[in-house]
Amino acid sequence: MLQRLDPAAATLRLFFEGAPIAARPGDSVAAALLAAGADCFRTTPLRGARRAAFCMMGVCFDCLVEIDGIANRQACLTPVAEGMQVRRQHDAGDGA
Amino acid sequence: MTRTADAIVVGGGLHGCSAALHLARRGRKVVVVEKNSVGRHASGVNAGGVRRLLRALPEIPLSCAAMEMWHHIGDLVGDDCGFKVSGQVAVAETAAGFEGLRARAAEVAALRYGHEELIDADELYRLLPALKPGCVGGLVSRADGFASPYHTTMAFRAAAIRAGVVVLEDTRALGFRRAGGTWSVETSAGALQAPVLVNCGGAWAARVAAALGETVPLEPIAPMMMVTAPMAHFVDPVVIGVERKLSFKQAANGTVVIGGGHRGVPDLDNDSSSVDFRKLVISATTVGTLFPVMRGAQLVRSWSGIESRLPDDIPVIGPSATQDGAFHAFGFAGHGFQLGPVVGAILAELIDTGVTNLPIGPFAITRFTPTGVAA
Amino acid sequence: MSAAWDVVVVGAGPAGLAAATLAAGQGARTLLLDEQDAPGGQIYRAIERTRDDPALRRILGPDYTHGDGLVAGMRACAAQYAPGTSVWQITPEREVWATRAGRSEAMRAGTLILATGAMERPVPLPGWTLPGVMTVGGVQILLKSAGMVPEGLVLAGSGPLLYLVAWQLVRAGKPPAALLDTASDDNLRPALRHLPAALRPTALGYLAKGLALRRVLRRAGLALHADVTDIRIEGDTRAEAVSFRSAGQPRRLVAAMIALHEGIIPAQQMTRSIGCAHEWDAQQHAFRPVLDTWGNTSVAGILVAGDASGIVGARAAEHAGRIAAWEALCQLGRVDAAARDRGAAADRAGLAAHRAVRPLLDRLYAPRAEILRPADDVTICRCEEITAGQVRAVVARGCAGPNQAKNFLRAGMGPCQGRLCGTTVAELIAAELGTGVAEVGYFRIRPPLKPVALAELAAMDTEDAP
Numbered sequence: 001m002l003q004r005l006d007p008a009a010a011t012l013r014l015f016f017e018g019a020p021i022a023a024r025p026g027d028s029v030a031a032a033l034l035a036a037g038a039d040c041f042r043t044t045p046l047r048g049a050r051r052a053a054f055c056m057m058g059v060c061f062d063c064l065v066e067i068d069g070i071a072n073r074q075a076c077l078t079p080v081a082e083g084m085q086v087r088r089q090h091d092a093g094d095g096a
Numbered sequence: 097m098t099r100t101a102d103a104i105v106v107g108g109g110l111h112g113c114s115a116a117l118h119l120a121r122r123g124r125k126v127v128v129v130e131k132n133s134v135g136r137h138a139s140g141v142n143a144g145g146v147r148r149l150l151r152a153l154p155e156i157p158l159s160c161a162a163m164e165m166w167h168h169i170g171d172l173v174g175d176d177c178g179f180k181v182s183g184q185v186a187v188a189e190t191a192a193g194f195e196g197l198r199a200r201a202a203e204v205a206a207l208r209y210g211h212e213e214l215i216d217a218d219e220l221y222r223l224l225p226a227l228k229p230g231c232v233g234g235l236v237s238r239a240d241g242f243a244s245p246y247h248t249t250m251a252f253r254a255a256a257i258r259a260g261v262v263v264l265e266d267t268r269a270l271g272f273r274r275a276g277g278t279w280s281v282e283t284s285a286g287a288l289q290a291p292v293l294v295n296c297g298g299a300w301a302a303r304v305a306a307a308l309g310e311t312v313p314l315e316p317i318a319p320m321m322m323v324t325a326p327m328a329h330f331v332d333p334v335v336i337g338v339e340r341k342l343s344f345k346q347a348a349n350g351t352v353v354i355g356g357g358h359r360g361v362p363d364l365d366n367d368s369s370s371v372d373f374r375k376l377v378i379s380a381t382t383v384g385t386l387f388p389v390m391r392g393a394q395l396v397r398s399w400s401g402i403e404s405r406l407p408d409d410i411p412v413i414g415p416s417a418t419q420d421g422a423f424h425a426f427g428f429a430g431h432g433f434q435l436g437p438v439v440g441a442i443l444a445e446l447i448d449t450g451v452t453n454l455p456i457g458p459f460a461i462t463r464f465t466p467t468g469v470a471a
Numbered sequence: 472m473s474a475a476w477d478v479v480v481v482g483a484g485p486a487g488l489a490a491a492t493l494a495a496g497q498g499a500r501t502l503l504l505d506e507q508d509a510p511g512g513q514i515y516r517a518i519e520r521t522r523d524d525p526a527l528r529r530i531l532g533p534d535y536t537h538g539d540g541l542v543a544g545m546r547a548c549a550a551q552y553a554p555g556t557s558v559w560q561i562t563p564e565r566e567v568w569a570t571r572a573g574r575s576e577a578m579r580a581g582t583l584i585l586a587t588g589a590m591e592r593p594v595p596l597p598g599w600t601l602p603g604v605m606t607v608g609g610v611q612i613l614l615k616s617a618g619m620v621p622e623g624l625v626l627a628g629s630g631p632l633l634y635l636v637a638w639q640l641v642r643a644g645k646p647p648a649a650l651l652d653t654a655s656d657d658n659l660r661p662a663l664r665h666l667p668a669a670l671r672p673t674a675l676g677y678l679a680k681g682l683a684l685r686r687v688l689r690r691a692g693l694a695l696h697a698d699v700t701d702i703r704i705e706g707d708t709r710a711e712a713v714s715f716r717s718a719g720q721p722r723r724l725v726a727a728m729i730a731l732h733e734g735i736i737p738a739q740q741m742t743r744s745i746g747c748a749h750e751w752d753a754q755q756h757a758f759r760p761v762l763d764t765w766g767n768t769s770v771a772g773i774l775v776a777g778d779a780s781g782i783v784g785a786r787a788a789e790h791a792g793r794i795a796a797w798e799a800l801c802q803l804g805r806v807d808a809a810a811r812d813r814g815a816a817a818d819r820a821g822l823a824a825h826r827a828v829r830p831l832l833d834r835l836y837a838p839r840a841e842i843l844r845p846a847d848d849v850t851i852c853r854c855e856e857i858t859a860g861q862v863r864a865v866v867a868r869g870c871a872g873p874n875q876a877k878n879f880l881r882a883g884m885g886p887c888q889g890r891l892c893g894t895t896v897a898e899l900i901a902a903e904l905g906t907g908v909a910e911v912g913y914f915r916i917r918p919p920l921k922p923v924a925l926a927e928l929a930a931m932d933t934e935d936a937p
Contacts, residue, residue, distance in 0.1 A: 001728055005527060005618040005643065024617065026509075026520055031617035039602040039709045045326050045349060046856045050708050052602035054853075056609035057513055058506060058921075059590050059738075061886035062600075062853065072325050072394045072886070072922060076612075077557075079508050133871055140878055246878035250869070265871070325886065325922060370746075371917060373560055373568060380928035391929070394922040396886060 002035050010035075014084035023080040030056060030063045030075035033086065041065050041075060042089035064089050101127045101262070103292040103447065104281050106269050106304050109139035110245075110433065111425050112296035113252035113263075114440025117173070119294075120259035122448045127290070128261060129283055131268040132367055135249035137298055138432065141401035143321060143343060143355040144245045145334060146434045148211050149184045149237035150200070152410050154458035155435070156209055161454060162438035163211075163239065172437060174258075175251035178244030182345070183333035185215075185223055186235040187386065193338040194232040201235060211237045226330040226389050242334055242345050245433055252436070272307045274419060292447055293422045299364055299404035301412075301426030305461070309418040312427070312464050313407055318362040318369035318400040319355065319430050322376055324393040326350030331387070340382045352393060354383050357430065360400035369400040405429035406464070413439060413459035415446065423447060424461055476502045478799050479567055479580035480550075481558050481741070484512020485785045486777025487586030488541040489792035490799075494584075495550035497800050502578070503550050504569060506557040506921075510542050512588055513608065514785045517616040518542055527618055530642045532635075534785075535615075541789065560918035561585075561745050563770050568918070575927045582772045582799040585742060586792060589735040589778035592757070592838060593891045594628060595845045598704025598713075599731065600853050607732035611636045620645040621728045625713055627702055628732035629654035630836040631681060636730070638684045641691045649694040649724055651715055653733070654836055656698060662834035674828035677784075696722065700841065704729055733838045737779050740890060743916040745770055751909035754833050755782055756843070757894070758913055765798035766791060774798060782833075787825035790818040843898045851899070852892040854885020859899055866903040873897050873914045886922060889914040 004010060010022035016033055023032035030053040033041060040050040042064050053063040056076045063075040066087040075086070103119050105112045108130025116126045130136075146166050148159045169177050188194035201214040213236050220234045221227060257263060264285055271282040272293065281288040295304045302314035327350050334345040342356040358375035376398055384391040406412065406427040416422035423446060425439050432439075438454070445452045478494040480487045483505035491503040511518040515538025521527050528536065545552065553571065560568035565580045591606045598604065607626060613619045614636075624647045626637055637650050669678060688695065696717040705712045714723040736757035739749065748761040748769035759781040766774040776795040777788035794815045801811040845851060847860030857880050865879045873889075873896045876882050882896055883889030889896075893914045901911040 001622050002613065002619045003622060003645070005530075005620060006524075009618070026517070027617045031613055031619060034613065035617070035619055041602075044854075044856055049600065049856065050602055051600065051853075052709075053605065054600075054609060055591065055606050056612040057590075059887065059890050060853065064886065071392075077506060133875060134869075135875075135878070246875075250879070253869070324925065368746075370562075373918060377928050377931050380925045384925055384929050391926040393925040395919055395925055395928060396922045397884065397888065397917060398919065399917050 001037070004035060012080055012082050014080055014082065014086060016086045017088060025080070027080045028056070028076050029065065029067065029078045029080055029084070029086055032080050033075060040088060098287040098289055099127060099262075101125045101288065101290040103294060104129060104279060104288050104290045105294040105296055107296035107298055107301070108134040108253070108263060108265060109137060109296060109298055110135070110249045110252060110436035111439055112294070113249060113256050114436045115294050115296055115425065115443045116261040116440070117252055117256040117259055118440045118444035119447065120256060120261045122444055126256070126261045127288055128256070128263045129267050129269050129281065129288065130263065130265045133265045134253045134263060135246050136367070138401045138403040139249040139436075140246040141321070141399055142245045142319070142430070142433050143345070143353060144242045144433065145184070145343065145431070146179060146241045146243050147184050147237070147334070147431070148434070149235065149240055150186055150336065151431070153203070153207070154410055154455070156204065156207065157455050158435055158438050158442070160209060160211065162435050165437040166243070166434070167239070169437070173251040173255040175247065175254070177248040177251050179241060180243070181239055181241040183223070183236060183238045184240035184336060185220070185333045186336040186338050187220065187224070187227065187231055188233055188338045189231050190339060191232055197233065197235040197338065211239065213238065223333055224331060224335065226387050228386055228388055236333070240334070248436070269304070272304070274421070277421065279421060291421050294443060294447075295422065295424045295426060297426060299362065299402045301404065301424065305424065308416055308422055310416060310461060312412060312461060314404050314427055315406075316362040316364055316402060316404050317430065318360040318402055320358050320360045320371050320376060320398060320400040321353060321355045322379065322395050322398040323354070324352045325396050327352060327389070327393055330389050335386075337382065337386065340386070342379065342382045342386065344383060352390065354379055356382070362402045364402070369402050371398045371400050373398070403428065403430050403432070411459055412461045413442065413456050414461060417462045475579045475581070476500050477581045477803050478502070478584065478796070479504065479578070480584045480586060482512060482586035482588055482777070482779070483507065483510040483545070483552070483554070484514060484586060484588050484777060484788065485538070485541055486588070486788040486792035487512070487584070488545045489789040490584045490586060490776055490796040491550040491552075492544045492548045493793045493796040494799060495548040497805060499800060499803060499805060501550035503545065503552045504556045504558055504567070505554050508555045510545060510552070510554070511538050513612065514538070515542065516612055521615065524618065530639055531615065532639065532642070557921050558741070559920045559923050561741060561773075563745055565772050570921075570923055570927060573924070573927060575923060575931050577931070580772075581803050583774065584766070584792070584795045584799060585773065585775045585779055586777045586788070587738050587741055587779045589782055590738045590890060592733045592736045593895055594731040594733045594842055595849050595851045595859070595895055596702050596704065596731075596842065597849055598706060598710065600850055601704055601706050601710045602708070603706070603710030603727050604704055604729050604731065607633055607636050607730045610730045611639070614639060614643070623648045623726065623728060625649045625651065625724055625726040625729045626732070627651035627653065627699065627713065627715070627729060630732055630734040631832065632735070633732045634681065634684050634688065637688055637693060641687060641693065646691050646693055648726065649696060650688070651696045651699040651702065651713075651717070653699045653702070653839060653842075655839055658835050658837050662831055665831035665834055669828045669831040671824065671827045673824040677828045700839070733842050734836055735778065735782055736894065737781055739913070740888065740916050740920050742768060742775060742779070743913065744918055744920055745773060747773065749913070751907070752781055754830060756837060757782070766795035767798065772802060783822070783826050783829065787822050790822035790825065793818045794822065843895070844902050845895070851895045852880075852882040852885065854887050855881045857882045857892075859895070862896055862899045863903055866900055870900070871904065872911055873900060876900065877914060883914045888916065888920070
């Protein structure tokens with residue numbers, strides 16, 4: 001549902017929940033996840049509701065994911081890097 | 097328009113609401129005068145520790161009586177106040193620290209109180225599996241716990257109102273006069289009159305006392321707290337440091353609340369306080385040292401509240417030394433929350449009958465001689 | 472370890488870029504901090520990277536290109552630029568605590584210019600927390616910074632950004648599936664009262680651009696629904712459809728991606744956390760810091776410029792940044808008041824010109840009550856999953872302000888620290904109490920402004936911090 005204007009530019013590879021996804025250097029992790037069709041970045045502490053990136057500018061904190069073992073990272077503020085391991089964050093008491 | 101009552105309580109924190117509730121339950125007409133909103137200051141923002149562990153000796157009888165009330169808090173105010181019996185554990189990292197706990201345990205046992213139990217390393221690590229290795233032992237009070245401070249204060253307020261108490265918020269007491277056995281209190285919302293005045297003014301209580309002609313060396317303090325993002329559950333009891341300033345607990349939602357007594361900056365005139373992050377840096381180091389899993393924690397919020405202490409770090413509770421019909425309860429030095437339910441009962445009993453069967457002698461305001469030194 | 476700076480500017484959008492460039496140009500030791508990894512703020516996001524992407528530049532339109540000069544000016548000046556740096560505490564004594572690459576540092580500023588910009592006004596409506604729902608600004612960021620366009624997007628809301636993004640998507644060859652315009656016709660007549668003030672060349676320029684933009688949208692055959700109310704986003708684990716009323720008629724569209732927008736409001740966390748005085752701006756229906764004409768807040772040595780001062784727009788923000796920089800230079804003793812006034816004169820004229828259209832725009836796109844004070848079943852605190860009804864219920868139990876609501880409900884205690892619920896909580900409490908939002912106020916904000924790792928705090932060497 002999100003299309004890249006220049007698909008050939010997506011030369012980088014990172015991993016979401018263990019599966020490889022393509023990214024363009026300079027993409028935020030959030031953008032790369034959305035382009036790969038991810039519709040769940042984390043689940044909420046109270047009800048386990050599924051959330052994905054909302055504001056893309058670091059205000060809403062709905063894009064929190066675990067990156068390379070560190071939790072509570074805002075995916076929209078983190079640039080992609082080759083080989084990055086991104087995992088969903090399940091906030092119901094599941095911290096770093 | 098002058099409002100009359102049987103008692104005027106200055107201060108709508110937990111102690112003020114508790115005193116008002118207990119007085120109302122004894123059939124008195126009570127008015128509470130609160131300059132901000134109920135629970136705005138210490139009562140609403142403290143760590144919520146419901147603790148007997150490691151209290152100053154004079155406080156122990158009161159604290160044990162209060163704990164009875166906490167274990168039935170629903171009967172008292174119709175709300176569970178978020179009270180959890182989690183236990184509280186003081187951790188001794190060194191042999192010297194442990195010896196101090198041993199002496200303390202003996203002291204308390206000699207007074208015939210059984211709530212503080214010395215534990216060895218095995219039991220310590222059974223209670224606190226996430227503790228760093230090498231600690232020597234601890235002191236535990238198993239039926240202690242924690243509650244939700246704002247909920248508790250509001251529950252006391254609601255119960256007091258149900259019992260007929262009038263709570264005036266955003267109302268400041270401006271002046272006090274006594275004539276013919278009656279107190280006249282000028283407030284920002286009109287005049288109040290009652291034969292009895294109760295000073296539960298928190299950090300501002302010295303100002304009230306001064307108006308009654310009593311000088312107390314009350315020092316405002318602003319204890320700071322911080323709280324983390326939710327973490328996987330790793331600790332049940334509330335943890336207190338012995339060699340280090342630390343107190344922390346993990347709430348049901350996984351967040352960890354860290355205190356321990358580091359202080360920010362109070363501003364009594366503006367009803368505000370500010371956080372000194374330099375000291376929070378120290379807390380961060382301390383908690384990460386004792387509990388390595390906390391190194392991965394994320395701090396999401398800090399805050400401070402306004403409390404007050406007297407030089408001996410125990411409160412003033414009891415009648416005024418200079419005025420008839422006036423009573424004090426203030427200066428809880430950051431550990432007044434657990435005592436809230438019982439101090440109100442003590443004041444009500446004093447006011448109603450002239451005596452109380454709980455030993456409040458050590459808390460007399462008269463221990464502060466004119467030079468400000470404890471007698 | 473920590474240096475002392477004459478001027479620390481927070482935010483590398485137009486106001487911050489202009490302020491830092493001018494301050495450094497006048498010889499002040501200037502530091503520009505920004506949490507994004509590239510300059511431009513939100514409006515000129517990815518401006519340096521898109522220089523090599525003429526196709527994307529064409530899509531974004533001519534106004535975007537204006538940012539090139541601003542960024543080039545900053546790169547060429549002597550200011551130190553620190554991207555990827557998130558400020559999490561500023562004290563009234565002008566200490567700045569910030570985190571970068573997992574390390575926190577404290578530094579001291581002679582003067583501070585906060586150019587932290589705006590955020591989207593929260594649009595709480597049923598289903599707004601579902602995956603697949605984003606802000607219109609978020610969609611635009613995906614376009615600018617990642618070269619991505621959505622398929623089958625439904626845009627909903629009102630305000631210039633909504634139409635701009637629709638226009639950009641048309642130019643990208645992926646027109647939105649529909650645009651749901653929630654602007655109320657009731658706004659038109661009161662807005663026209665502001666038309667005379669907007670009849671100045673610069674303001675007319677904005678209006679003409681807006682009309683041209685809408686012509687393009689109509690010609691592109693975009694499905695435009697007007698007078699939209701009662702929006703509900705449906706779906707179980709993600710957005711699947713959106714139902715609404717248009718001119719009273721019920722409608723429903725299948726949609727997997729929906730973007731919302733109801734204008735922007737100043738980002739107030741930083742100024743609140745410092746203890747600056749704030750006031751309610753009835754025209755913009757938002758809180759703003761109390762400022763004098765130079766941008767001075769109520770705290771000495773701390774200034775605000777750009778949209779964080781009240782929504783002024785990108786071009787006005789640039790002028791405001793320079794005006795604040797002149798004032799900072801004067802406070803530092805680098806220029807006297809006369810030189811400051813002379814230096815800022817041209818920017819004062821520019822600021823006034825670019826602000827002239829605001830009263831008209833603000834009134835035209837004033838948000839509806841159902842967004843400001845949603846129905847009981849709507850989640851208003853996304854982090855802690857608290858509904859409008861829960862807020863109304865605690866007011867009935869004696870909660871008289873946002874901080875008490877925070878204590879009662881945990882509203883505002885989640886990771887976003889009340890950014891997305893603060894204004895809604897205030898509106899709901901005000902409505903229940905029958906008073907104004909100004910009286911009710913806003914959450915008390917404490918540091919850290921962004922979460923900080925405890926390990927990072929512990930590693931801070933505060934021995935030689937100022």
